[in-house]
Amino acid sequence: MIHLENVTKLYGSVMGVNDVTMSLAANAYGLIGPNGSGKSTLLNLITGQLRPTLGSLSVLGCDPWNNREMFRRIGVCPERDLLYHDVTGFDWVRYLLELNGYGRAEAAKRAGQALDQLGLSEAMRRRMGGYSRGMRQRTKLAQALAHEPELLILDEPFNGLDPLGRHAMTEVLRQWVRDGKGLLLASHILHEVEAVTDSFLMICSGRLLASGSAEEVHALLADVPAEIHIRCQGAARLARQAVEEELVQAVRFTDGDEGLVLSTRSPAAVYARLPQWTDDTNVRIHELRSSGESLETLFGSLLRIHRGGS
């Protein structure tokens, strides 16, 4: 489906994608990476919006650059809002279908079906300027799948969606995958992708760091310490207690004696013991939060491995 051979994309002296080689058979894939990791650049290369500075790539067996035949077979949902505010959702999707070559009547029929599929039947005759973020996202997705492409390429499609919107979009994408069509879904949130596919590509700093199944990713994540941020009075006493019980791998102080960051591979155990520790040490906790950046920590670890670290 997609084949990249030593693809590098430079923006002047900035490297967008760095020497990526991969070969993806027809299936659904999640492209995971932190913000600024090169996901969008990679997608733009695959969709023929950018030309690689070095290397070569083929999508559905063709060079994507300026390739009408390939454009007919893919559906693209970019990250940014690309909507005209004074046009209705229906008119916009129909217009893009007409650009795909469908006659006016067929384009209208397909636009209606696609918008209906995404729960926009009532809103599709309204101007897009009045749409919520979630409605705009769904309209973007509707234009991408209305012409029934072989390969759907989505860049952060869940951005701005409320839980119901996420669920609806996840269902549409699951059905897409069940129908045996190709999907490349970029996101920086693991569980969003996991809900749709179990094949992952992990990209960071423009490099393809790893690829594999959900189990393999979780196995990697299991080895990555989670961080717990605590703001309290007497952080040193609390840290000492945590270290003594050997539940943390590292301790870091921030804001003098008031901030504490615990790195642990057993966050649940730490949370369970925390009340007892605060009692024993007579420490009053003002704020407690987990970093929620385990994926970025994982990417940090993967990068270190790629650079020859351990």
Place this chain on the structure above:
Amino acid sequence: MPIHDLGYQTWEGRLVPEAGRWWVITQTGMRLAWRTRWVRRLMLVAWMPAIYLGAGFFAFEQMVAHPEIGRGIVGPLYAWSWQTGESAREMFLGNPSLARHDVWARLLLMFFRYPQGTLIVLLVGLIAPPLIAQDVRSRAFTLYFSRPLTRIEYIFGKLATLWAYVLLITTIPALLSYLLGVLLSPELNVVAHTWDLPLKIVAASAVLVIPTTTLALAISSLTTETRYASFAWFAVWAVGWVTYIVLSLTALDSGRTLDRKWTLVSLYHTLGIVQEWVFGLGPSPDFDQILPWAALLAAITVVSLVVLFRRVSAPMRM
């Protein structure tokens, strides 16, 4: 047991030919522009000068049919209107049918030059600024060019949106007025006298439309803000026009006539010089006489196209 193929099924219907893909952009652009109230109003106003053009043809043909009216009223009026020389005046009054080509060409030039020349600045100024600026702002290129659409088709589609509107207020009314003139003429040989005028109308329209619309779109592609594109468009015309008028008045004040080459500072006057030549009303029919003006219009077109292609071809760097 039969095994059913439930996999991906390609659509077997017929697609619109690729060569006509630009027309989708043009149609949509025209429809969106038509929603603007001021565009509709301007289109209405823009057809009014055609009534005067038709009336001019009618009046002239009446002069040909009834020489006594011509000598009494219409003839002197024509002679006065164009400040023509004594021989032309005599020709109008003596044998008007011989002057028909010249008179019709002058009427058409006046139509293109004065009312329509001003109206297209306003019309293009209303329609063109958002045409590409809003696509640059919203990065719509990502969607356009992930479809079977080339950059050339995209630009052509956008240009054709402007051409359609400009031709609707210049070429179409001019050709219809010409047709009306032919139908109202009492003489059968009117077609033989004026057969080249429809071609000149088309040529004058091309002179007017091509450089102005490419310039307008190039300006639109240079910004993400529609208002900046509008401002730049009107500034190009206003600055050139005012500069030329100031230079003319300064020259007049010092008792001399401003050299014709100074019209190059104004796009409006440059277009006038070339259109005058197209209608065969310039000082000389030689192309050399208008070479600098034609070269300026060609340069504006080429530079604008280069800017357009660069801006549209590198959307991700914007």
